[in-house]
Structures are given as C-alpha cells and as structure tokens.
Amino acid sequence: MNLTATLFLQLIVFLILGGFTMKYVWPPIVKALDERAKKIADGLAAADKAKSDLALADRKAVEELRAAREKAGEIRANAERQASEKIDDARAEAAHIIAQAREAAQAEAGVAAQRAREALRDQVALLAVAGAEKILRREINQKVHTDLLANLKQELQ
C-alpha cells in the first residue's frame, strides 16, 4: 500500500481513455444501435400495416364478389323479365293481327252476303213481278198493281 507518482500518470491515462471512447467508440456504436432499433420498429410497423392491408383487401374482395354476384343475379332477372315481356308482346300482337284479320274477313263476308241478299231480293222482286205479270196479264189496270208490288218489295227487305 504505497502511493507514488504513478497515481498522476494513471489519472491522466484514465481521462485520456475516457476521452478516446467518447470520441471514437461510443457514438458509432450507439448510432448503430439506434438505427437498428429504428429499423426493427419500422419493420414491425410495416408488418402490422401489411397485415391490416391484407385483412382490408380480403374484406374488399369478399364484398366485391358479393356485389358481382348480386349484379349478375339482377342482370339475369332483368333478361328473363325482358324475354317474357317480349314473348307477351309478340303474343298480344299476334292475337291482335288475327283479330284484325278475322274482323276484316267477317266484314267482307258481311258485305258479300248483303250484296248477295240484295241481288237475290232484286231477282225475287223481278221474278215476283214477272210471275205476277204473267198472272195478271189480263188485268187492265197495271198501275194499281205496281204500287202493290212496290209494297211487297219493301216488305222483303
């Protein structure tokens, strides 16, 4: 247990070594440590973000799928509705055309019947007149009988 001037030299060495470490050793190591800590923190944050992004994307995909399915169903329903509408329209038009044709045919038939009837009436009248003429050839007053025949003709209408 002796004290010597070694003490002062040791003191100086002590401070110099501390100073060296402060200048050349501590800062780079602490910097590297801080940087690595930051890197790790960033990495963890990125991983978290990726995870939440993935969950979000999943949810979005499911939603889109559902929307697409809904839309497809809607389109199919629309198409079916349109098709049935078209069929109904066509059916209605066909019925309409048939009805029109039938009407026209009936009208034509009616007119023809009328005409035939009138022709027949004329001929019957002429026949009746001719008959009556033959019967009543001997009758003196043809004038009186003309009125009579006109009345008969009227009645036949």
Next chain:
Amino acid sequence: MATEHAAQAPSAGEYIVHHLTHLNNTGERQANVVDWSIVNYDTLFYSLGLGILTVFLLWLAARKATSGVPGRFQGGVEMLVEMVADQAKGIIHSAESRRFVAPLALTVFVWIFFMNAMDLLPVDLLPTLWQQATHNPHAYMRVVPTADLSATLGMSIGVLLLCVYYNIKIKGAAGWAHELFTAPFGAHPALWPVNFLMQIIEFLAKTISHGMRLFGNMYAGELVFMLIALMGGAWAVSTSGVLLAIGHVLAGTAWAIFHILIILLQAFIFMMLTLVYIGQAHEEH
C-alpha cells in the same frame, strides 16, 4: 517458481515481499509509504497496455458497427454499451453529461476488468519471464495494476475531479459553494463550518473508499494466489509434498474460479460508483 527460486531458496516472507515490490524508477523497494518521486513502471506498463487494448477492442467493434445483423463480437460490445448506457441513463439525468460520462464508464468497466484479469495469470509467469529477459533473478515486477493503490486512487481521484467539474458546471461556482456550506444540515451561519467539514469528509471518503475498495480486493486476491503458489512451491522441500501439490491445484482452481466473480464484480462496482458519484454532482441538495 519452484525451479526458479529453489537455488536461492527464499523464505516464504521473502517470496511474498519480492512479489509485492514494484518495478520502479529507483530499482529498489519503496521505503516510504508516500513517495511522489517514484514511478511504478510495471503498473504503468500494464495499465497503459491494457487500456490501449481496451480502447482498441472497443474501437474495432465501433469501426464496423452497422445497423444490420451484428456479428458475435459486435453483439457482445453492443450488449456492454447498452448495459452501461442503461445504467448511465438511470443515474445521470443530463444527456449532455452522459455524452462523456457514459463512454468513460464503459472504458473504466472494460479496462478494470482486464487489469483485474491479470490476476488470473499464474503469479510467477510474467515476473519470471521478466527476470529471464533481464538476466536479473531479483528483478521486480507486479502484473496486476489494480493491486497498486496509486493506480486505483489515480482513477478515483479522476472521478473526484470530474465530480468537481460537473458540480461547478451544473450548479455554477457560487451555487456549489452555497451547497458546500448549507448542506446537509441547513443554511444557518453557525452550521456553515459543520456543513463544510461534512462535505469535505464526504468527498474524501467517497474518493478514498472508491480507490481502496478495488485496490483491497485485488491486493488480497493477489496475496491469496501467492500463498497458494507458496503451498505448491513447498512440494519440493517437504516430505508430504504431494499433498501440498494437490492442495495447490485444488485451492488454485477454487480461488481462480471465485476470483472470476470478484474481478468482474469489482470492475462493475467501480463503474457504477463512478456513475453514482458523478450523478450526485448533478443533484441539488
């Protein structure tokens, strides 16, 4: 040792004294307890050499330090740095002061650990090599710098100077003077001398115990190693020598293993006290 000293057959006392004598500038054993004209070359050589080794190793790690995946060496140094940085953060609350004090604490820890670890080398290895190199069988050499009170007190006085520096820096010269006279008992003028005396005693006690603690542990450890070596050395001249040799092996192994704990613990304690004392310089009473 047995072969080296068998010719001269030194007594146990002579052996111990020889081993506890420094290689100094006088070439002789120091006569007075305090002699400022003496410089211990061996202490200086080993402490400086180990100090340079310390900062070189730390610098090696620092030079290649990247934020990428660290190697084992870099990882080890980083663990040390983080340990010291955490301790410093808990004790010294000024980031500005930590910029010097934390690296200092790291250096002190590693450096003192290396100096203490010199104790684990066989006690006669380096001195014998030195004696053969100088062709002087009486050449002195001590290889554990921390077993030299001058070295440990040198460092603890370094810590004291830093305490004074930070006291003045943080509190101002007037503020520190005020604290010296008014703490711990109070501001009453009658208490000023008592306060001042207490403060001086506190600083002295802190510094001396700081240096003495390390010195005492290492000195005692060294002494025990020498006694164990003596026991083994007695093998050659004793009839029951084989038992002594076995005792040497057992005791040497046990003490060396236990000493691993001590050298690490003492290095850590010195570092922590360095931080604590400098931290106290930052606190207002």
